[in-house]
Amino acid sequence: MDIRLLTGFVTTAELGNVTLAAEKLHITQSALSRQIKALEDMLGVSLFQRVGKRMRLSAEGAALLPRMNAVLQASRTLQASAGQLRKGESGLLRVGACSQVIERFLPDFLARWQRDNPSIAVQIVEGGGADLNARLGEGAIQIAINAASFLEDHYEATTLGTLSLTAVATPELIGDGDGLIEIADIARHPLLLLNHRHASREMLDAACRLAGVSPQVALESNAPHTLLALAEAGSGIAVVPAAAPPATGRLRARPLGYGGRVLSFDICAMWRISEGLPPYGLRFVDLLRRHIADAAEPATGSEKVVLMRRVGA
Numbered sequence: 291m292d293i294r295l296l297t298g299f300v301t302t303a304e305l306g307n308v309t310l311a312a313e314k315l316h317i318t319q320s321a322l323s324r325q326i327k328a329l330e331d332m333l334g335v336s337l338f339q340r341v342g343k344r345m346r347l348s349a350e351g352a353a354l355l356p357r358m359n360a361v362l363q364a365s366r367t368l369q370a371s372a373g374q375l376r377k378g379e380s381g382l383l384r385v386g387a388c389s390q391v392i393e394r395f396l397p398d399f400l401a402r403w404q405r406d407n408p409s410i411a412v413q414i415v416e417g418g419g420a421d422l423n424a425r426l427g428e429g430a431i432q433i434a435i436n437a438a439s440f441l442e443d444h445y446e447a448t449t450l451g452t453l454s455l456t457a458v459a460t461p462e463l464i465g466d467g468d469g470l471i472e473i474a475d476i477a478r479h480p481l482l483l484l485n486h487r488h489a490s491r492e493m494l495d496a497a498c499r500l501a502g503v504s505p506q507v508a509l510e511s512n513a514p515h516t517l518l519a520l521a522e523a524g525s526g527i528a529v530v531p532a533a534a535p536p537a538t539g540r541l542r543a544r545p546l547g548y549g550g551r552v553l554s555f556d557i558c559a560m561w562r563i564s565e566g567l568p569p570y571g572l573r574f575v576d577l578l579r580r581h582i583a584d585a586a587e588p589a590t591g592s593e594k595v596v597l598m599r600r601v602g603a
Contacts, residue, residue: 298315429562462524
């Protein structure tokens with residue numbers, strides 16, 4: 291349906307005079323009259339009754355006026371949305387991340403983002419490293435917040451920060467201190483580990499191979515909370531990224547290391563080169579990088595060994 295016809299009808303209805311309506315629309319009176327006639331022919335009803343020099347809505351016209359106003363408002367909204375999309379000011383971002391990163395870094399960040407960017411919706415998808423990589427490759431998500439080890443040649447990436455591994459257990463298993471504990475010292479105890487969907491598990495396995503130890507795996511889980519609950523019960527030592535929920539109650543947390551250096555890995559925001567990111571997507575990544583830097587782990591005083599591949603910031 292031609293929006294001009296609806297505009298002509300609504301303007302005439304508001305002013306009650308074809309001459310005044312034509313002046314407001316910057317068209318001739320005859321052109322406006324033809325538009326009204328065309329709309330009446332299209333709808334099959336008479337929209338106006340002429341009373342002297344004024345145009346009065348017919349019963350049909352009065353019934354249709356609110357609906358035509360709604361159509362015009364929808365058209366204006368559609369045009370405004372399209373304009374925002376052209377300028378990169380509106381859209382949807384589908385972002386994937388693991389549960390630890392979501393819990394540690396995203397709540398405050400997303401609240402601030404939505405407040406400052408109400409026309410850009412963000413949909414969060416939770417998953418492990420390999421799962422996120424697959425979803426990114428399929429186009430199910432636009433941005434994957436993942437370990438640098440999952441970066442592929444057809445991805446572009448920005449380093450967001452570094453996560454270190456932490457051993458969490460009761461004092462009976464790891465002592466009361468908060469200094470670095472070696473992988474060899476925890477390998478002789480039952481270990482509560484994230485499953486192989488997670489980059490932190492890949493790092494732990496690599497560190498065990500380097501140290502020449504075989505871990506005693508008591509439990510594999512996808513949920514850090516499960517590991518911490520069992521650790522608090524004394525069932526073993528949980529190994530989780532520092533982004534996991536903090537140790538509470540009887541639990542103690544110590545940086546996990548190999549050869550005196552803390553085990554850590556880079557996390558990146560990565561996206562497909564072929565698709566690229568809209569301007570608001572690039573802005574999202576940059577603001578998230580700054581947010582993670584502000585929330586960075588406090589220094590432990592120990593040098594870090596990064597077993598995952600690093601990418602450029």
